[in-house]
C-alpha cells in the first residue's frame with residue numbers, strides 16, 4: 248500500500264515512540280497538519296512562536312531523556328527556530344526539528360517563504376538534511392533520531408519540501424541505522440581507567456568537576472557512588488546541577504563565575520581534577536592559566552573535541568560518562584590497595600580545608616525586613632516544594648540565583664539555557680517540561696525582562712491546561728547587565744532600566760491565568776503557597792530589591808580565586 | 814607549522830560547506846584546499862593545507878572528524894608523503910625575454926601550454942615551494958595571470974599509516 252510522505256513522517260514518529268510534538272503550521276507543512284488531525288497517537292502542542300516550540304522540545308527531551316520534536320513551516324517559521332536550535336546545540340540536547348520547505352522545483356528560486364535553513368543551521372546543528380527524494384525520507388528521519396540521541400546528543404534538522412510530503416510511495420521496513428561515518432565511542436579504554444583510578448588513589452586533594460554530560464548519560468548514581476566511595480568533594484557546572492545531590496555534604500555547589508567561594512578555592516588548590524562530562528567553558532575556568540594550576544587533570548567526555556580544547560588534560564578518557572564511571576567504580580570495588588586502607592579514600596584533612604573556606608565565605612545574602620531579596624524567594628520556593636519541583640530559568644540574575652539557592656538533589660529537574668544563555672528560554676521550557684511530567688510542579692524562575700521574550704506562550708499553557716508556575720524576580724532592570732554596568736561601567740545604566748513594564752498580574756488575568764504579587768518579605772510565603780495550590784497557570788510577581796547583585800562573582804577574564812564577595 | 818590534512822568525505826551536497834564553515838566559524842586558517850572524487854564514486858578526497866601549532870591542528874582534525882559526513886581525517890604531515898601542486902602562469906613575452914622565459918621553464922621542468930604574440934602560458938607541477946620559486950623568478954619579467962590548484966598529497970608506500 249502506498250502512503251504519502253506526510254503519512255510516512257507520522258509513521259516514523261510513532262516508530263521513534265514520539266508522543267508529543269511542539270509546532271506551528273504554515274503553507275509548506277499544511278499536508279502534515281492535515282495528517283496530524285487525522286490521528287490520535289501523537290499530541291501536537293500549538294505554541295505561539297516557533298522559538299518556543301524548540302525550547303519546549305528541548306526541555307521535554309531533558310525531562311524524559313528522549314528526543315524532543317518540533318515542527319514548523321518554511322521561511323519565517325524555520326528562521327524563528329534558530330535560537331532554540333543553537334541553544335540545544337550548545338547544551339547538547341537531543342531534538343529533531345522538522346521544517347517545511349518550498350517544493351523541490353522552486354528551491355533556489357527565491358520562492359515565497361523560501362529560506363536555506365539547512366545552510367543557516369549548519370553551524371548550530373549536530374547534523375541537518377534536506378530531503379529531496381521521497382525514497383530518502385524514511386532512512387533520513389531514522390538517521391536524524393539516531394544522530395540526535397547517540398554520542399554527544401544534539402539537535403538535528405530535517406527540511407521537508409512540500410512536494411515530497413505529498414508524494415506517494417511504499418513505506419520501507421524498519422531497519423537498524425548503521426552509519427559508516429559516525430560511530431561514537433562509548434566504552435572507555437581500560438588502560439586509561441587504570442591510570443585515572445591510580446591517580447585518584449594517590450591524590451590528597453581531589454575534586455570532581457561534573458557537567459551536563461553526567462545528566463545526559465544518566466550517570467548521576469554512578470557519580471554519587473564514586474564520590475562517596477573515594478570521598479571526593481564535587482562541584483557542578485550550571486548544566487551539571489542535580490547530577491550530584493546538592494545537599495550532600497560532599498557537594499560544593501556550582502563553580503565558576505557565580506560559583507561558591509569554596510568550590511572555586513577547592514579547584515584552585517586541588518591536586519587532582521576529575522572532569523566528568525564538562526567542557527572547561529570560560530564561565531567555569533575564568534583565566535585559563537589560573538584554573539586548577541596545581542592539578543593533574545582527568546577528563547571523561549564522549550566528545551574528543553572537548554578534550555584538551557581549552558585546558559591541557561593529562562588523562563583523557565573518551566567515553567560515555569556512565570560507562571567510564573561504572574568502570575571506575577568496579578575498579579575501586581576490586582582494588583585491594585584501596586580496600587586495605589583503613590580510612591578508605593578518606594580525605595578528611597582536605598575536606599576540613601574546604602569547610603574552612605565554606606565557613607569563611609558561605610553562599611549567602613543580606614536579608615532585609617521590608618524589601619524582598621530574590622535569594623529569599625528561591626529559598627522559599629525550595630522549601631515549599633521540598634526541593635522536588637522541576638525548575639526552569641530565564642537568563643540573567645534570576646538564573647544564577649536559581650542555580651545558587653535551589654539545591655538540586657536530582658538530575659533532570661533543572662532546565663536552563665546554559666551555553667547560549669537565551670532570555671525567553673524558561674517559560675516555553677516549563678511548558679515542555681510540564682507536558683513531559685504532568686504530575687510534577689514546574690516553576691519558571693524568571694526575570695522581568697526575559698519573561699517578556701516569550702510571554703505569548705501564556706496562551707499555549709492555557710490551551711493545554713498546563714499549571715506552570717512563573718516566579719518573576721522583578722527588579723525593574725535587565726539586572727545582570729545592570730550589575731556589570733554597576734561594577735565595571737561606573738554605574739552608567741545604559742538601556743538596562745525597564746522603565747515601562749506591563750502589570751504582570753493583570754496580564755496573567757487577561758490570559759485567564761492567575762496573577763499574584765508580593766511586595767514585602769512576609770507576602771512571599773503566602774503567594775507561593777497559593778500558587779502551588781492552584782491548578783492553573785500562575786504568574787507570581789515578586790517585587791524584589793532593585794539593585795541586588797549576584798555574588799560571588801569572578802569578573803570576566805580574572806582568575807577564579809579573584810572573587811568579588813557579598 | 815604547516816600541516817597537510819587529508820580528508821575522506823561522502824560526496825553529498827553541502828559537505829564542502831560544512832568543512833569550510835568549520836574553518837571560518839572556529840577561526841582556523843586554510844592555505845589551500847582541493848577536492849576531487851576517489852576510486853569510490855561516492856567518496857571524495859579533500860586535501861587541505863593549514864598553519865597552526867599542535868594544539869590547533871589537533872582541534873582541527875578532531876573537529877573535522879566530528880562532522881557526520883566525514884569518513885577519515887589524516888594529518889599526513891606526520892608521515893612521509895609526496896605533495897604536488899600545479900600552476901598555470903601567463904607571462905608577458907617580448908622578443909627580448911622569450912628565451913629567458915623558456916630557460917626558466919626548462920629549469921623547473923615546466924611546459925609551455927599556450928603561446929600568443931605577447932605571452933606564454935606555462936604549466937608547472939611540484940611542491941608548493943617549487944611552484945612558488947618559479948613564480949618568484951618569473952615575477953620581474955611580468956606575470957599577467959596565475960591559477961594554482963592547491964596542494965594534493967599522498968603518503969609514501971610502505972610508510973602506511
Ligand SMILES: Cc1ncc(C[n+]2csc(CCOP(=O)(O)OP(=O)(O)O)c2C)c(N)n1
Pocket residue numbers: 641642643644645646668669670671693694695696697698720722724725726727728
Ligand atoms: C535573547 C537575549 N538577549 C540579550 C541577552 C543579554 N542579557 C543577559 S542577562 C540580561 C538581563 C536579563 O534581564 P531579566 O530577565 O530582567 O533578568 P535579571 O538579570 O534582571 O534577573 C540580558 C539583557 C540574552 N542573554 N539573551
Ligand SMILES: [Mg+2]
Pocket residue numbers: 694695696720721722723724725726
Ligand atoms: Mg530583571
